[in-house]
Amino acid sequence: KNQVEQSPQSLIILEGKNCTLQCNYTVSPFSNLRWYKQDTGRGPVSLTIMTFSENTKSNGRYTATLDADTKQSSLHITASQLSDSASYICVVSDRGSTLGRLYFGRGTQLTVWP
Amino acid sequence: EADIYQTPRYLVIGTGKKITLECSQTMGHDKMYWYQQDPGMELHLIHYSYGVNSTEKGDLSSESTVSRIRTEHFPLTLESARPSHTSQYLCASSDADSNQPQHFGDGTRLSIL
Numbered sequence: 001k002n003q004v005e006q007s008p009q010s011l012i013i014l015e016g017k018n019c020t021l022q023c024n025y026t027v028s029p030f031s032n033l034r035w036y037k038q039d040t041g042r043g044p045v046s047l048t049i050m051t052f053s054e055n056t057k058s059n060g061r062y063t064a065t066l067d068a069d070t071k072q073s074s075l076h077i078t079a080s081q082l083s084d085s086a087s088y089i090c091v092v093s094d095r096g097s098t099l100g101r102l103y104f105g106r107g108t109q110l111t112v113w114p
Numbered sequence: 115e116a117d118i119y120q121t122p123r124y125l126v127i128g129t130g131k132k133i134t135l136e137c138s139q140t141m142g143h144d145k146m147y148w149y150q151q152d153p154g155m156e157l158h159l160i161h162y163s164y165g166v167n168s169t170e171k172g173d174l175s176s177e178s179t180v181s182r183i184r185t186e187h188f189p190l191t192l193e194s195a196r197p198s199h200t201s202q203y204l205c206a207s208s209d210a211d212s213n214q215p216q217h218f219g220d221g222t223r224l225s226i227l
Contacts, residue, residue: 043221046215
């Protein structure tokens with residue numbers, strides 16, 4: 001069964017600290033892995049997309065890594081800010097159809113305290 | 115910010131009413147999607163479209179219907195709303211390239227009394 005599991009479910013950190021969010025997936029065949037940020041009451045916004053051949057991609061203070069062999073990804077946030085408080089969603093796309101079916105994780109709820 | 119808009123943002127309405135949730139995008143994307151999201155849960159695909167006059171049901175069974183008469187417009191309709199339809203509905207669009215991200219609207223939070 002194709003699944004995407006994220007951990008931890010929630011995380012509280014102090015402003016200025018770093019953190020790492022985890023994503024494990026069983027989706028096959030694999031096309032790409034995406035990380036989205038979803039602020040409360042807003043739609044998800046894309047942070048990174050990585051294909052099979054990419055093992056790291058950065059977007060400002062966000063760095064995603066991908067290990068396609070172990071089917072794991074992480075999102076590292078450096079020097080956290082209050083505005084980083086949001087849900088971070090891992091999404092994996094398969095190659096099984098023209099649509100490129102997307103499998104969504106339930107997200108990690110990050111809270112940054114001052 | 116992506117150019118995809120949903121209206122209304124919030125809707126509280128009684129059981130049995132007909133509802134249309136609007137979604138428009140100005141990016142010229144062929145692919146559009148409707149998702150349902152409950153608090154703390156993953157997004158579930160309920161409808162998608164490859165282009166004009168193309169509509170398909172997604173993974174989650176839904177009593178809603180959609181239409182795609184124009185590229186930029188992808189409305190979702192509930193003919194007779196029920197309390198079980200209470201949820202957040204997110205619209206998204208994407209380029210034809212499957213390695214491009216989906217752009218999401220800010221959603222409609224629907225409450226059926």
